[in-house]
Amino acid sequence: MAPKLRILSPKRNKRLQTGWEGFFPYYAGFPELFARELLQSAKLQSGAVILDPWNGSGTTTYAASSLGLTSVGIDLNPAMIIVARARLLPPSEADHLQPLAATIVSHAHSALPTLHPNDALLCWFKPSAASFIRGIEQNIRRSLVGSMTKSPEGVHLDRISGTAATLYVALFAVCRKLVAPFRSSNPTWLRIPKQTEARIAVSRQTVARCFEENVRDMSAALASKFDADTPRAGECEINLSDTVSMKLDPGSVDFVLTSPPYCTRIDYTAATRIELAVLGPLLSTDARALGKQMIGSTQVPGISIDIDEKWGKTCARFLETLQKHPSKASGGYYYRTHLDYFDKMSRSIGRMSEALKPGSRAVLVVQDSYYKDVHNDLPKIISEIAGRHGLSLKRREDFHLRSMSDINPGRQSYKRPSGATESVLCFAK
Numbered sequence: 001m002a003p004k005l006r007i008l009s010p011k012r013n014k015r016l017q018t019g020w021e022g023f024f025p026y027y028a029g030f031p032e033l034f035a036r037e038l039l040q041s042a043k044l045q046s047g048a049v050i051l052d053p054w055n056g057s058g059t060t061t062y063a064a065s066s067l068g069l070t071s072v073g074i075d076l077n078p079a080m081i082i083v084a085r086a087r088l089l090p091p092s093e094a095d096h097l098q099p100l101a102a103t104i105v106s107h108a109h110s111a112l113p114t115l116h117p118n119d120a121l122l123c124w125f126k127p128s129a130a131s132f133i134r135g136i137e138q139n140i141r142r143s144l145v146g147s148m149t150k151s152p153e154g155v156h157l158d159r160i161s162g163t164a165a166t167l168y169v170a171l172f173a174v175c176r177k178l179v180a181p182f183r184s185s186n187p188t189w190l191r192i193p194k195q196t197e198a199r200i201a202v203s204r205q206t207v208a209r210c211f212e213e214n215v216r217d218m219s220a221a222l223a224s225k226f227d228a229d230t231p232r233a234g235e236c237e238i239n240l241s242d243t244v245s246m247k248l249d250p251g252s253v254d255f256v257l258t259s260p261p262y263c264t265r266i267d268y269t270a271a272t273r274i275e276l277a278v279l280g281p282l283l284s285t286d287a288r289a290l291g292k293q294m295i296g297s298t299q300v301p302g303i304s305i306d307i308d309e310k311w312g313k314t315c316a317r318f319l320e321t322l323q324k325h326p327s328k329a330s331g332g333y334y335y336r337t338h339l340d341y342f343d344k345m346s347r348s349i350g351r352m353s354e355a356l357k358p359g360s361r362a363v364l365v366v367q368d369s370y371y372k373d374v375h376n377d378l379p380k381i382i383s384e385i386a387g388r389h390g391l392s393l394k395r396r397e398d399f400h401l402r403s404m405s406d407i408n409p410g411r412q413s414y415k416r417p418s419g420a421t422e423s424v425l426c427f428a429k
């Protein structure tokens with residue numbers, strides 16, 4: 001019999017994110033302790049492969065790697081690929097970070113790049129500030145993004161070194177701090193100022209100091225993680241890929257731990273707008289096209305989609321109620337974006353299931369939500385979809401939480417319970 005899984009609350013707890021962990025905040029992430037306990041309790045054989053197809057900030061791959069387990073993390077958002085790779089940087093690299101940051105800053109001071117007029121940094125920063133930030137970025141790229149990372153199709157973000165990724169994360173944090181005036185209570189939203197005068201002016205010295213301080217703090221936090229008794233880090237691959245079309249060898253995965261994108265009209269690319277702006281010269285797709293490709297996209301799909309019987313009865317009932325809802329655009333825009341969500345989700349779960357070995361397990365953390373006053377019982381829907389793809393639900397643990405859907409402005413106008421239920425669904429193939 002498979003060992004019983006230890007399931008802690010998957011609710012994000014900022015207080016637990018201290019030290020090195022504190023540098024990888026992600027509103028959509030689950031806690032490292034949740035992932036670590038769960039993976040440890042699975043008692044996987046050495047050489048077993050763990051997959052997180054929606055790896056986000058890389059909590060699963062980080063926990064697996066620190067337990068000495070092999071893992072593969074996938075995400076479609078380039079910013080999250082960088083974050084997940086940085087998180088894996090070994091403590092032995094801590095000493096190199098500060099001298100590298102000092103050299104990068106000094107090169108940025110000596111030659112400022114000419115900004116492209118469409119540089120996305122200009123959405124929030126005045127030209128002189130944007131140009132210095134780009135200068136730091138350009139120097140990270142020139143000195144640390146090696147030829148291995150480049151090909152005729154562009155830069156392979158998933159091959160970027162942990163050191164380069166860490167310096168990018170330090171620069172992300174500088175920009176996040178500086179654009180704080182454009183944030184609202186919704187963690188996924190970053191406003192772009194309409195008036196150019198409202199854009200941020202900041203001196204080069206301030207940007208440089210902030211960057212070097214971040215690197216110093218990251219280096220100290222990383223160094224303090226060193227523990228001679230820690231097992232050798234497990235091998236890990238972080239891949240930039242779309243789960244709808246991901247290519248994984250059939251039967252190559254021993255365990256899945258993941259949390260699929262929410263169905264609450266969250267644009268995962270909007271939440272990382274500033275990070276994507278920093279990464280601009282490394283990206284081959286623009287943020288809008290990327291947003292459309294995401295599961296949970298707020299853009300209407302370009303193709304017509306029909307309900308598939310693989311989505312199950314609960315999903316069909318939910319979509320029917322949504323389509324008939326009297327509120328504006330329910331039968332049009334909202335219906336079509338929900339069809340897009342379930343279509344992508346079902347195809348992705350199909351691919352994930354094919355990659356799993358017979359007898360292996362998959363744990364999915366899924367949150368329910370409301371469309372106006374209509375309950376979207378996503379844990380049940382995902383269980384039914386997974387069932388149609390050969391995964392049977394063996395256990396379900398529910399946790400109540402204050403959720404993203406509470407932040408949604410429509411909440412007050414409709415009668416519905418506050419918060420959301422986050423379910424940990426355990427499947428077996």
Ligand SMILES: C[S@@+](CC[C@H](N)C(=O)[O-])C[C@H]1O[C@@H](n2cnc3c(N)ncnc32)[C@H](O)[C@@H]1O
Nearest residue numbers: 029030054056057059075076077242243294295
């Ligand atoms: C709920 S978050 C996962 C958070 C993760 N468990 C953590 O601890 O950081 C879902 C992730 O799915 C990614 N995503 C959305 N659509 C995707 C797609 N089609 N293919 C791959 N990843 C996708 C988003 O970028 C987001 O990072």
